[in-house]
Amino acid sequence: MPPFSRGFHRRPPREDVDPSRVPPGQYVVNDFPVLSAGPTPRPKLDEWSFSVQGAVDGAASWTWEELNALPQETFTVDIHCVTKWTKLGTTWTGVSVDTLMDGVATEAEYVSVWADGGYTTNVPLEDLRDGKAWVVHTFDGEPLEPAHGGPARLLVPHLYFWKSAKWVRGLTLTVEDEPGFWENAGYNNYGDPWREQRYWGD
Amino acid sequence: MATPGAPLVAPVPLVWRLVTVVEVVDETPHARTLALDVPDWPGHVAGQHLDVRLTAEDGYVAERSYSIASAPEDARVALTVERIDDGEVSPYLAGELVVGDQFEVRGPVGGHFTWRAQDGGPLLLVAGGSGLVPLMAMVRHRAARASGAATELLVSSREREAVLYRDELERLASAEDGLNVVYTLTRSRPAGWSGYARRVDAPMLAEVGPAASASPRVFVCGPTPFVEAVADALVSLGHAAENVHTERFGPTGG
Numbered sequence: 091m092p093p094f095s096r097g098f099h100r101r102p103p104r105e106d107v108d109p110s111r112v113p114p115g116q117y118v119v120n121d122f123p124v125l126s127a128g129p130t131p132r133p134k135l136d137e138w139s140f141s142v143q144g145a146v147d148g149a150a151s152w153t154w155e156e157l158n159a160l161p162q163e164t165f166t167v168d169i170h171c172v173t174k175w176t177k178l179g180t181t182w183t184g185v186s187v188d189t190l191m192d193g194v195a196t197e198a199e200y201v202s203v204w205a206d207g208g209y210t211t212n213v214p215l216e217d218l219r220d221g222k223a224w225v226v227h228t229f230d231g232e233p234l235e236p237a238h239g240g241p242a243r244l245l246v247p248h249l250y251f252w253k254s255a256k257w258v259r260g261l262t263l264t265v266e267d268e269p270g271f272w273e274n275a276g277y278n279n280y281g282d283p284w285r286e287q288r289y290w291g292d
Numbered sequence: 293m294a295t296p297g298a299p300l301v302a303p304v305p306l307v308w309r310l311v312t313v314v315e316v317v318d319e320t321p322h323a324r325t326l327a328l329d330v331p332d333w334p335g336h337v338a339g340q341h342l343d344v345r346l347t348a349e350d351g352y353v354a355e356r357s358y359s360i361a362s363a364p365e366d367a368r369v370a371l372t373v374e375r376i377d378d379g380e381v382s383p384y385l386a387g388e389l390v391v392g393d394q395f396e397v398r399g400p401v402g403g404h405f406t407w408r409a410q411d412g413g414p415l416l417l418v419a420g421g422s423g424l425v426p427l428m429a430m431v432r433h434r435a436a437r438a439s440g441a442a443t444e445l446l447v448s449s450r451e452r453e454a455v456l457y458r459d460e461l462e463r464l465a466s467a468e469d470g471l472n473v474v475y476t477l478t479r480s481r482p483a484g485w486s487g488y489a490r491r492v493d494a495p496m497l498a499e500v501g502p503a504a505s506a507s508p509r510v511f512v513c514g515p516t517p518f519v520e521a522v523a524d525a526l527v528s529l530g531h532a533a534e535n536v537h538t539e540r541f542g543p544t545g546g
Contacts, residue, residue, distance in 0.1 A: 092347045093310060095395045097388045100352035101380050115345075115355040117380065124516040124540055127404045129523035129533045173357055207533060237520055275403025276306075288343075289401065291305025 107178065111168055113283035116176040122238065123175055127271070130236045131206035131257050138241060140225060142190055144262035145198040150190070154241065160185045163224065167247035169254070170283040182245055184226030187218040190261070198263035202270065203244055206257040210270035212279070213246060213253055215263065222248060225258060250281035250288070306398040308345060309333070313393045314368060319456045323374045323422060324386040325361060330369045330397065336360055338429040339406035339511065339539075342369075342399025346381060356381045359425040359513075359539070360400065363432035369397075372456060374422040405511060405539045409433060413441025413470075413509070414502045418492060418522050420448045420514020424456050426539060427513055431471065435464055443471045444508075446500050448492050448518065450479040474500050492518070494525040504530035513539040 103109065107118050141151040152160070164183040170176045201218060203211045217223065223246045227234055234240035239256030246253045252272050273279050278287040286292060315327035336342075341359045348354075362370035375386040389395075407415065407430045415434075417427040424447055434441060449455045455475065465473040476488030476496065488496055502508040510531060512522045519540045526536050 092308065092345065092353070092396055093394060094349050095346040095384070096393055098346045098348050098354075098384050098395075100348050100350065100354070115353070117354070124520070126538060126540070128538055129527045129536050130520060131533070174355055237516070271404070276401055289306045289398075 111178055112176055113170055114286045115288075116170055116174055116283065119175045119177055122177060122180075123171065123173075124237045125171065125173060126207075126237075126256060127209070128207055132236055133206055133241065133257070135241060139259070140190075140242070141260040142194050142263070143260060144202070145196055145265050146263050147195040148193055150194060152190075157185060157225070157242070158227070160189055164228075165224070167245070169245075169247050169251050172250040172252055172277065172281070172283075172288050176283075181230055182224065182226040183228035183231075184224040184242070184245065186221060187223040187225070187261070188221065190225065191219065194263075196263045198265050200264045200267045202262040202264050202268045203253075203255045203258060204260050204262060205243075205255045206259055208271075209255055209257070210268075211253050211255050212264075212268055212270045212273055213249065214267075214280075217246060217249065218261070222246065248282075250278075250283050252277065253281055306343075306401070308396045308398045310394055311369070311397050313389055313391050316389065316391055319372060320454050322386075322454070323372055323456060325370055325372045326385065326389060327362075327368045327370045328397070333369055334400070336364055336369075336400035337406040337408055338363060338433040339426045340400035340402040340429075341426070342371075342397045342401060344371075344381065344385070345396040345398075346384065347396075354381050357401070358385075359429070361425045361428050361432075363429055363436045365433065365436035372422065372425045372428075405513070405537050407433070407509065407511065409437035409439040409441070411509065413439075413443060414506055415441055415443040416497075416500070416502060416508040416510045417443065417445045418448075418497070418510070418512045418514075419446070420492070420512075420518035420522070421450070421454070422456065423512075423514030423518070423539070425513075427511060428457055430511065431461075431464060434471065435467075435469075438469070440470050442502065444500050444502060445471065445473045446476070446492065446497070447473065448476045448478060448514070451477055452482055452485075492522050492525070494528055497522070497525055498529055504532075507532070507535060510536045511539075512536065516540045 135154045138154045143149040166181045227242045243256045244258045311328040317325040361372045373386040
């Protein structure tokens with residue numbers, strides 16, 4: 091155990107929080123903090139598209155209208171930011187990555203997620219499949235605000251939230267793992283909050 | 293958003309280090325600087341942050357991130373912590389701690405919100421409240437390296453008494469080596485105040501400069517609504533998004 095910090099005490103535990111839902115080193119917030127590295131992009135929806143490309147047979151692309159015409163799922167998950175906040179019970183609506191990958195053949199095992207503003211993040215493909223990830227456009231029944239990644243962001247709730255790229259525009263399938271924006275800057279390549287994989291070597 | 297260049301830190305695990313508080317400075321009624329002796333500190337780049345870990349006697353652990361206020365050239369690592377009254381960690385760091393106390397840190401962390409003297413200028417630094425902390429590391433680094441990079445520092449604060457590092461900024465600006473410090477006070481002003489008296493907006497940013505045509509490196513840090521408004525205004529003035537670096541903190545810093 092690390093050395094004690096003289097005079098530091100835990101606050102009374104919150105009765106509305108199930109501690110088994112809070113990963114190590116995290117604390118629960120009620121608001122929805124914003125973190126991003128630059129100005130908030132505001133793409134025009136009639137010029138917006140989402141694509142699945144790279145090492146695939148059958149690259150695919152959807153306009154905003156086409157994406158919204160795909161089967162939609164509404165679900166409630168907990169999200170965990172590497173900057174220590176956890177938000178429980180967030181409700182989203184969007185399209186499962188399984189739906190987007192339907193009809194796309196690939197032997198690639200990695201995905202480079204890319205977004206407006208130049209952001210990229212890498213995720214193993216298996217972490218985006220089988221109901222584990224979505225492209226979402228609605229938060230708590232309202233259109234996703236630009237500051238939170240609207241018009242659409244990726245949502246990969248089982249990994250730290252920087253993997254859930256805001257302003258997402260596409261998935262590029264890659265044969266080799268290609269570390270993204272934060273992964274190149276000292277943050278963990280995988281980012282499992284339950285193993286507290288915040289930084290390189292965690 | 294800038295694409296990061298070469299990693300700023302070697303790809304080695306970040307280990308927890310037991311640090312000792314060697315000096316405590318009350319900066320304002322709500323903020324305190326802790327100067328730390330960090331054994332084997334690997335060094336940092338101005339703008340980076342670190343993680344703090346506190347452990348209670350019953351084993352309970354709390355972690356938070358804080359921007360580093362000191363320049364890489366300083367002998368000690370300094371944090372400036374604003375006390376959030378219903379927070380769990382900041383009231384301890386900014387209230388309870390005394391010289392000689394120990395806690396753990398690991399870092400440095402962060403790669404996009406950084407400036408090195410060799411990156412050059414011009415620079416536009418825009419601070420909202422305690423968002424000044426990582427920008428102060430840049431200003432201190434600039435001075436330590438005698439960089440001379442043309443630098444405009446725009447500080448937004450509720451009132452004069454809440455401005456961090458007031459005397460030091462005055463001293464640094466009086467060197468007339470290319471650093472210009474501009475204040476806007478949004479809630480109350482001292483008698484005879486001749487500076488800005490409103491929230492940062494596009495006309496203010498245009499007056500303070502440098503113009504977008506000079507392609508300054510811009511760093512904006514503060515609460516989320518502040519950063520959103522300033523970054524939007526900068527883009528509206530023609531600053532390229534990739535030149536505008538933002539760091540945001542919400543009211544939940546704790």
